Amino acid sequence: MTQTAILGAGVMGETLLSGLVRAGRRVDDLLVGEKRAERARELEERYGVAVVPNVDAAAKADTVVLVVKPQDMGDVLAEVAPVLRAGQLVVSLAAGITTAYIEARVPEGVAVVRVMPNTPALVDEGMAAISPGSHCSEADLAEVESLMGSVGRVLRIPERQQDAVTAISGSGPAYLFFVVESMIEAGVHLGLPRATATDLTIQTLVGSGKMLRETGTHPAVLREQVTSPAGTTAAALRELEVHKVRAAFLAAMEAARDRSRELAEGS
Ligand SMILES: NC(=O)C1=CN([C@@H]2O[C@H](COP(=O)(O)OP(=O)(O)OC[C@H]3O[C@@H](n4cnc5c(N)ncnc54)[C@H](O)[C@@H]3O)[C@@H](O)[C@H]2O)C=CC1
Numbered sequence: 001m002t003q004t005a006i007l008g009a010g011v012m013g014e015t016l017l018s019g020l021v022r023a024g025r026r027v028d029d030l031l032v033g034e035k036r037a038e039r040a041r042e043l044e045e046r047y048g049v050a051v052v053p054n055v056d057a058a059a060k061a062d063t064v065v066l067v068v069k070p071q072d073m074g075d076v077l078a079e080v081a082p083v084l085r086a087g088q089l090v091v092s093l094a095a096g097i098t099t100a101y102i103e104a105r106v107p108e109g110v111a112v113v114r115v116m117p118n119t120p121a122l123v124d125e126g127m128a129a130i131s132p133g134s135h136c137s138e139a140d141l142a143e144v145e146s147l148m149g150s151v152g153r154v155l156r157i158p159e160r161q162q163d164a165v166t167a168i169s170g171s172g173p174a175y176l177f178f179v180v181e182s183m184i185e186a187g188v189h190l191g192l193p194r195a196t197a198t199d200l201t202i203q204t205l206v207g208s209g210k211m212l213r214e215t216g217t218h219p220a221v222l223r224e225q226v227t228s229p230a231g232t233t234a235a236a237l238r239e240l241e242v243h244k245v246r247a248a249f250l251a252a253m254e255a256a257r258d259r260s261r262e263l264a265e266g267s
């Protein structure tokens with residue numbers, strides 16, 4: 001088994017780490033680099049994983065996964081580039097950061113793959129989109145598919161689609177949690193106990209998601225099946241249209257895509 005280093009073990013780094021452990025990767029084959037000492041101790045206690053300086057992890061590992069914020073990527077690459085060597089694989093999970101940005105900062109012959117993951121990976125229902133850099137082999141892509149496949153689905157996409165993908169599946173869980181929060185709050189306004197509103201909303205989301213996946217039916221058809229003529233759903237959907245929810249999603253996702261592009265420029 002190859003050695004994998006995860007540099008930056010916040011929300012997403014720990015999500016990947018925990019998934020790899022659940023999938024049966026030996027903790028001895030994993031290394032973590034984490035700047036915050038308290039967080040490092042927490043991860044050592046929780047997983048029994050070795051948290052070491054970034055340069056030690058990067059020098060030792062075959063695959064180095066970068067999971068720091070886009071704004072910290074320049075510093076981490078400057079720190080580890082001197083110990084990286086041809087034949088290693090660098091995988092970035094950061095929004096916006098391009099493979100060209102990374103390739104310009106690592107030695108010749110280091111393969112680079114860009115990934116956009118999402119947090120449902122925490123329950124092995126992640127969606128990761130992966131794109132190869134300019135000198136990346138089939139074996140490198142297969143290694144990333146195996147890494148991310150341990151926490152959900154993986155799709156290969158051209159890098160030019162990464163900013164749009166970030167707006168859908170990367171940020172997407174937040175939109176859906178926002179909808180869930182809104183429905184729970186509305187249920188409370190309608191007089192339901194909070195616990196009841198929460199149970200009803202979560203099961204409705206899970207059931208609807210399962211229906212989408214298992215029936216393969218278009219969401220518009222599934223929506224029509226719920227919408228009786230002059231019924232309750234039609235009354236509700238009319239309000240969503242009046243309040244321009246569809247247009248709001250378009251504007252929101254354009255903003256996410258544009259922000260991803262800006263992150264590439266370091267802002
Ligand atoms: N949270 C999410 O839903 C998603 C996050 N991402 C990407 O994952 C990356 C990390 O995001 P989060 O985990 O949410 O952020 P986070 O802030 O929770 O984690 C970043 C971690 O990196 C550590 N760190 C910072 N500089 C470091 C350094 N020089 N060496 C070692 N560790 C260092 C921080 O202490 C922190 O623990 C970002 O680039 C983000 O774009 C991608 C998809 C989804």
Ligand SMILES: O=C(O)[C@@H]1CCC=N1
Pocket residue numbers: 095166170171
């Ligand atoms: O909000 C962000 O920038 C990161 C990338 C996708 C999800 N979270």
